[in-house]
Amino acid sequence: MVLRKFSICILASLFLLSGCSGIKNIQDLTYIVTIGMDYDPDHDEYIVYLQGLNFLNVAKQETRPIEPIPTLVGSARGKTLNLAVSKLYKLSRPPLFFGHLKALVLSDKVIEYKFKEVLEDVGRNRSLRPNLLLFTTDQNIEEIFHTKGLFGYPPVYTVMLTEENIEANLNDIGPISLMSFLRMYYEPVGSAFIPRLSVNQNAWQTNAPNPVLLLDGYSLFQHSDYKGILPSKEAIIVDWLLDKRNQINYGIHIDDELAATFELTSQKMKVKMKKDGLRPEFILELKVEAELLEKVKEVPYEKVKASLEESIKKEVQKVYDIGIEKKVDLLNIGEKYYRFNGDEYRKLMNSDQFYLTRDSLKKINVSVSISHYNAYRFNKEER
Known part of the structure; x- marks a missing residue:
C-alpha cells in the first residue's frame, strides 16, 4: 500500500513537471523592448521599427563579451500597423516576444496624420501595457534605436528605456507613460505632453563621437488636438513648475x-x-x-x-x-x-x-x- 502511494506521488510529480515543457529558454526568443512608428503619406503606409534585446549585452560586466554586440533593429512597411509587424514575424527566428516592451516612439508624421488611429490601435492591443513609455521625434527612428548608452552599454541604459519619474530630474524633463499621457489627453482642460527624443552627436567622444539620447522638448496637445512643439528650455521650466x-x-x-x-x-x-x-x-x-x-x-x-x-x-x-x-x-x-x-x-x-x-x-x-x-x-x- 505504501509502495502504491509512493508510485502515485512520483507519477503526479512527473505530470506537473511536464506542464513546464512548453516554456522557452531565454535564448529561444527575440525580446522586443521598443516599437517605433513612422508614416509615409505619399504611399499611405506605416513604417514599423522593432528594437530587439540581446541578453548577452545586458549581463554583468564580468560576464559580458569582449566584443560589443550590435543592437538588433527590424523594420517593415504595411497599410496597417498589424500588417507591418506581421511581416517581421515571418522573418524572425527566434520568434518575437513583446512581453518586455517598454517604450513606444512616434514620428512627427504619425502625430500629424495618424495619431488618433495609432492611439486606438495601441489601446486595443493587449500586448501593450499602459505603463509603456511614450516619445515623439523628428529624427530617424532607426538611428535612435541604434544609439547606445555610454561605454558601449546597450539602449536599455538610455533615457528611452528608463522608468517614469524614478527620481527628481535636474535640468531635464522626465519620461511619461502612456497611461499618464492619456489621463491628460482626454481632459477638457489642461495640456498633455509627450517628451521628444533627440540624438546628440558631440557631447561625448572616445576615439570617435559617442552619440547619446536626450529628451529635447515636448509635443503639445490640448482638447485631444496636436498643438505643436515646446522647445527644451521652456519644457524644463514647465516640468519644474508642475513637479x-x-x-x-x-x-x-x-x-x-x-x-x-x-x-x-x-x-x-x-x-x-x-x-x-x-x-x-x-x-x-x-x-x-x-x-x-x-x-x-x-x-x-x-x-x-x-x-x-x-x-x-x-x-x-x-x-x-x-x-x-x-x-x-x-x-x-x-x-x-x-x-x-x-x-x-x-x-x-x-x-x-x-x-x-x-x-x-x-x-x-x-x-x-x-x-x-x-x-x-x-x-x-x-x-
Missing part, C-alpha cells in the same frame, strides 16, 4: 553680468481664481527654495534675492504667453475654472474660443527662500 521634486540650475544676471547661480526647487504652484464676467482671471503663487551654488560677483543680498524672484516671474510669464499663442494651457491653471464654472466653460467651448487670454493671468507672485549658501558669505550690511 515639485524637480530641480534646475539657474543663473542670475545683474547689469548684464552673471552675478550668481542657484539650484532651485519649487513647491506646488498655487492657482487662485476670481471670476470676472464670462472669462476667468488667475493669480499664480510660487514658493521657491534656492541653494547658492556660485557667487560670481559681489552684489547685495536683497538685490540678488529680488533679481532672482523677478527673473523667475519672467520665466513663468514667458511660458504662459507661449501657451496662449499656441492655445495650450501649459501650466494647467484652468482646472479650477472648469471644476467650479462648468456652464461658463461650455459656453466658451461652444463659441470656439480658448478659455484663456493674455489678460487671464493677472499676477504672478514669487517668493524665494535661500536655504543654503555653500560657504559663500554676504556681509551684514548686504543683508
Whole structure:
C-alpha cells in the first residue's frame, strides 16, 4: 500500500513537471523592448521599427563579451500597423516576444496624420501595457534605436528605456507613460505632453563621437488636438513648475553680468481664481527654495534675492504667453475654472474660443527662500 502511494506521488510529480515543457529558454526568443512608428503619406503606409534585446549585452560586466554586440533593429512597411509587424514575424527566428516592451516612439508624421488611429490601435492591443513609455521625434527612428548608452552599454541604459519619474530630474524633463499621457489627453482642460527624443552627436567622444539620447522638448496637445512643439528650455521650466521634486540650475544676471547661480526647487504652484464676467482671471503663487551654488560677483543680498524672484516671474510669464499663442494651457491653471464654472466653460467651448487670454493671468507672485549658501558669505550690511 505504501509502495502504491509512493508510485502515485512520483507519477503526479512527473505530470506537473511536464506542464513546464512548453516554456522557452531565454535564448529561444527575440525580446522586443521598443516599437517605433513612422508614416509615409505619399504611399499611405506605416513604417514599423522593432528594437530587439540581446541578453548577452545586458549581463554583468564580468560576464559580458569582449566584443560589443550590435543592437538588433527590424523594420517593415504595411497599410496597417498589424500588417507591418506581421511581416517581421515571418522573418524572425527566434520568434518575437513583446512581453518586455517598454517604450513606444512616434514620428512627427504619425502625430500629424495618424495619431488618433495609432492611439486606438495601441489601446486595443493587449500586448501593450499602459505603463509603456511614450516619445515623439523628428529624427530617424532607426538611428535612435541604434544609439547606445555610454561605454558601449546597450539602449536599455538610455533615457528611452528608463522608468517614469524614478527620481527628481535636474535640468531635464522626465519620461511619461502612456497611461499618464492619456489621463491628460482626454481632459477638457489642461495640456498633455509627450517628451521628444533627440540624438546628440558631440557631447561625448572616445576615439570617435559617442552619440547619446536626450529628451529635447515636448509635443503639445490640448482638447485631444496636436498643438505643436515646446522647445527644451521652456519644457524644463514647465516640468519644474508642475513637479515639485524637480530641480534646475539657474543663473542670475545683474547689469548684464552673471552675478550668481542657484539650484532651485519649487513647491506646488498655487492657482487662485476670481471670476470676472464670462472669462476667468488667475493669480499664480510660487514658493521657491534656492541653494547658492556660485557667487560670481559681489552684489547685495536683497538685490540678488529680488533679481532672482523677478527673473523667475519672467520665466513663468514667458511660458504662459507661449501657451496662449499656441492655445495650450501649459501650466494647467484652468482646472479650477472648469471644476467650479462648468456652464461658463461650455459656453466658451461652444463659441470656439480658448478659455484663456493674455489678460487671464493677472499676477504672478514669487517668493524665494535661500536655504543654503555653500560657504559663500554676504556681509551684514548686504543683508
